[in-house]
Amino acid sequence: MSLSDESLQETKVELLEALTQEAPNKEVLAERLSELRSADIAEILEDIVEDDEDLPTVLTLLDILSLERAANVLGYLPGEVQVEIVEKLSDTTFLALLEEMGSDERADLFNLLDEDRREALLRQMAHQEREDLKRLASYEEGTAGAIMTSDYVAIASGMTVSQSMMRVRQTAPDAETVYQIYIVDSDGKLTGTMSLRQLMVARPGAVVDDIMIKDVISIGVDEAQEEAARVVARYDLLALPVIDADNRMVGIVTHDDAMDVAESEATEDFHKGMSIGQLEDGVSRVPIWSLYRKRVFWLVLLVFANLFSGAGIAYFEETIAAQVALVFFLPLLIGSGGNAGAQAATLMVRGMATGDVGVKDWGKLLGRELLVAGSLGITMAIAVTPIGIMRGGEALAMVVAFSMVTIVLFGSLLGMCLPFVLERFKVDPATASAPLVTTLIDASGVVIYFSIATAIL
Amino acid sequence: MSLSDESLQETKVELLEALTQEAPNKEVLAERLSELRSADIAEILEDIVEDDEDLPTVLTLLDILSLERAANVLGYLPGEVQVEIVEKLSDTTFLALLEEMGSDERADLFNLLDEDRREALLRQMAHQEREDLKRLASYEEGTAGAIMTSDYVAIASGMTVSQSMMRVRQTAPDAETVYQIYIVDSDGKLTGTMSLRQLMVARPGAVVDDIMIKDVISIGVDEAQEEAARVVARYDLLALPVIDADNRMVGIVTHDDAMDVAESEATEDFHKGMSIGQLEDGVSRVPIWSLYRKRVFWLVLLVFANLFSGAGIAYFEETIAAQVALVFFLPLLIGSGGNAGAQAATLMVRGMATGDVGVKDWGKLLGRELLVAGSLGITMAIAVTPIGIMRGGEALAMVVAFSMVTIVLFGSLLGMCLPFVLERFKVDPATASAPLVTTLIDASGVVIYFSIATAIL
CATH class of the missing domain: 1.10.357.20 (SLC41 divalent cation transporters, integral membrane domain)
Structure with missing residues (x-):
């Protein structure tokens, strides 16, 4: 069952009590936290930051979680709350956390940091990672590029089904979704797509190019994110590939991000309908x-x-x-x-x-x-x-x-x-x-x- | 690429021309249709039904498609248009088409038919199918039960990973999604869930009960469908399991159906915000x-x-x-x-x-x-x-x-x-x-x- 409002409040009070004891019992806390979902922990953290303005408690709490879990929780928080929290982290911890975040969330957070912090972080990153982050962070807000992730499964044209399955297994821990697979040629151009389901029932020796769908629905990196959300909804897609001007594949927009975009677009239109400008956050949180x-x-x-x-x-x-x-x-x-x-x-x-x-x-x-x-x-x-x-x-x-x-x-x-x-x-x-x-x-x-x-x- | 408004209009004119010739060349038409997506064919059909009121052409067009494809296209059409079309079909063709439809869409369409047709169809169905349809059609409109599908992958508690993979492969052609798997005990009670991704990287000999997530997010069959959509969005789910009062699993609500619900709820609230009652269809189509x-x-x-x-x-x-x-x-x-x-x-x-x-x-x-x-x-x-x-x-x-x-x-x-x-x-x-x-x-x-x-x- 998902948590109701009241039980979330109770859990919050419980956690606050345990955390503000003189010597918090980390093991018990870790046990309790492991039963909660990331989205719920994020909501509790947000409450603590905003209602109680108690940042040290939030940091203690994040510290108890595994890095992967903490990165996950962070991804569910609104941008400004993320910034408030990470401003208190050392570069080393922050870098480790960034590494665990999805590439799209990492880029979003990065864009909210001040210039100095950004430079400092970039200097400490590996080349490949730095380039990927800089590229993702460079897309204009509101475009498909700004909400896409680069963690997708790409298969080289010419691979067999069994080779592709191997590749899917290798990529599984990092990819945002492994259920839709994209076939790219040697220039990085998107040539086809297939679902994991199709891959699973295909003959292991077959070449992917022979069974893939060649007419791929895709969107340009500079197109509006609302358009991306509409395409995902219209064709019931799990993920929508994003291509650059040269038809090279650069990322995917996943169904859950598309749903978030559709919801915030509806809210924006709602507010516009009553002559209210675009709020940067929910009405209960905005200054x-x-x-x-x-x-x-x-x-x-x-x-x-x-x-x-x-x-x-x-x-x-x-x-x-x-x-x-x-x-x-x-x-x-x-x-x-x-x-x-x-x-x-x-x-x-x-x-x-x-x-x-x-x-x-x-x-x-x-x-x-x-x-x-x-x-x-x-x-x-x-x-x-x-x-x-x-x-x-x-x-x-x-x-x-x-x-x-x-x-x-x-x-x-x-x-x-x-x-x-x-x-x-x-x-x-x-x-x-x-x-x-x-x-x-x-x-x-x-x-x-x-x-x-x-x-x- | 997805089709723009203009190219859809062009394709429609093209198809109409080819179809209304004295002896339409079915092979050429089939070739042309195979390049189009079901959602786009559906939009063209809807236009033909409503603007041109040309039902015979629509039937010819559906006839050229494979049964599976036709069922798929039908699923994208608004309910009343579906009814207009299937009213003209023989029971045999209609039954064959129904069999190819997703269980949720089948139940929705069934509920829109008149009493006599319903009875006639039920009499000609196999026992199992009939019970499934009657059950799905019985949930009140607006509930999670009314939008769920019963085509999900259920694994019996105690199975191994490799047995489960086999089951996934068998179910793949019919299931709405194979990417989330549900583990049920001998009473049909939902005891756990795991993603196909987790299953793929697990040791083949392991028992699913040892690796599944036991604390499953689920929703009651009588809860509001808006609540189902909210839970799917909040926890970024691919599918949300639906349970009855005895905790038995009865279906899933998929991410794409949740997105549709969220969109139509936003539209409804929009209209209510300006004191407009709930429209049964888009503003350009409603009588x-x-x-x-x-x-x-x-x-x-x-x-x-x-x-x-x-x-x-x-x-x-x-x-x-x-x-x-x-x-x-x-x-x-x-x-x-x-x-x-x-x-x-x-x-x-x-x-x-x-x-x-x-x-x-x-x-x-x-x-x-x-x-x-x-x-x-x-x-x-x-x-x-x-x-x-x-x-x-x-x-x-x-x-x-x-x-x-x-x-x-x-x-x-x-x-x-x-x-x-x-x-x-x-x-x-x-x-x-x-x-x-x-x-x-x-x-x-x-x-x-x-x-x-x-x-x-």
Whole structure:
């Protein structure tokens, strides 16, 4: 069973008690830790670092684990927590730990260190290792290269099945996955792939080139990591090979890393949808100052955008003064338009993110949205008409009902089109956030409502 | 390389041309299809069914594929499209196709068929197969049981490594994954697990019970499928074993199915965040009527909720009539409160969905939100003060600034608390959608603003 929140908390308290005793019994602790999973130990460590700010205890705990285990645990921690911990380690311990980490996690951590520490570490590494690390650390953040690992199983073209099996066995301890095998030619170019399952049932004397799949799904090293995650999900891959401009194989993106990317992309889009900038960590951990900065930009911008609504109202001041009852329906009308528009925008943004909606679908979707939004507007107009009659008579009810249909229709179409327009101008469609759509519709709603009122009343 | 949107469209046109010729050349077509991936063929088929409503062509195309391939392609199609296609198949062809499908996909499709067809099919199945299908089809939608497959590799406790390897080789053609192996005792209880990698490097004579991992991460068959997806992501699993109430192993949830669940959960939360009900398919495919229904409920409800804002305005009609300039700032103030509140709600909802935020963090987060929202409110008040002075003098500016801080603070705290309150009452926190939060804040904002105005002016 996986650990529940409560039992994790209990385990944490237990461990803290044992660790902060005067002479901690390392054997008992090691025994207890061996029963826990790396992901769970990492969560406990993270809690200790952040809630209790007790770094010495964390170091004692890591010290009790084997190097391999400690490297594993470290890999589950957020980047900044990793840095906090390793800053307290000697170069020797740190180097030993780095060696045990997966090549992708090693490069990520390396990129977070300060210049001096990086130089010092590089000087103490073996040539091959240093070059591999420098190469992996050099890929731009957000690209497939930045999340790939170089620990994959490559088989030279021309090898037999039994030779390949031998190679798989040799590589097994270090490779991120041994279940997908890549065949490369003498130039390092990716020529084919096969699963371990295929290899296991193949005739031992066969040459891999004769049984491999030649048409390999791969991704360029500079392509977006979100694209890598989408390809992994679409074709149900265990790992996706990454190639450079010359078609040479440089790494793989594994299914678990792809899942992490997909999750953080969804979170990012979620936040964008409410006009929140990209947070560097979970909401409970990110610094308060950063949370302020990520939220304030759009809020203040929207304050000024909202002035257009105010200006609209100022323009119709006479109409309002003549019939103050009109103001009664103002929040209702512009709110409804905003809600319908935000719905339409959300459907498009998410559809575009999951690949369900493409620019080619625009025409078809516009027709559908016209029908749906029209029906929605009429339904809402019917709902609001009795109240209009009650509050201000039939004329006012007519104004309100007519405005409702127009505003909902206009809002929905605007909400639907905005993501496509943004995409066209190479802006992330998720920027068409609910607050932006709502504010735009608010201003237009004011004008539509009072224009109709001025015309009819 | 994976296919781009455009090349998929080209391939579709090509295939349609070849298929609708009077005597389609099946050999050439088979050759062409063999170069395509199942996921891509499925997308083309889906397009043909939906855009062109050309079912006969789809059947011809499926007929050219091998049974195994056809079953594979079918598995990538949305449920309703699968049903449309198989309705046109004879029982014999359908049964042969079902046999080739993965057990989880078979059960899903089976559940979508009408009663008569189900009965007819069951009668023609072998006993073992029928029981397996009935069992898998019986799990409630949304549970781990409903997405698990029963095609996994189980090893009897007591077997040696070499016996186990033999078993893996035998099961390889049918199992969903052979890379994770489960050890069960004579009662069918799950006692341990090991990876194929571990098995490959183990001494052939060793007994699996001595090398397996005994503390297996598993999930109950009735637990939510989202929980299964979270466990797979948290522990980077290839597959998660599913057990019944007696700890007997009944299936596995594979990493690719977990990724699909995580994606559709994110989409669902996205839509809920904008008060859209759960769509049964992508936005470009779902029927218009269904799209209307999923959007209208909340919209109409919010119309009535918005009446509270109207009532608030009606209550302060005298204040407004005395100083119409107040209305100028109304959209701005309640809009800003709504935006800040929606931001706070979104951060909480997503944090709770990804497991980053728990109820235990509530106190800490409340303190943080007070600080952040306070700072945001003050910033926005400063931004709006000059406009207040310009429009209506210092007194009005003071009213607006003071209202801004109060409304933003109140809105943010409301937005933050609502998801927790809903969770407490066992309602999905994602129901605390932006429109709901905004509407609640709108009404409160009206009261706050005009109360402050009445007091000061």
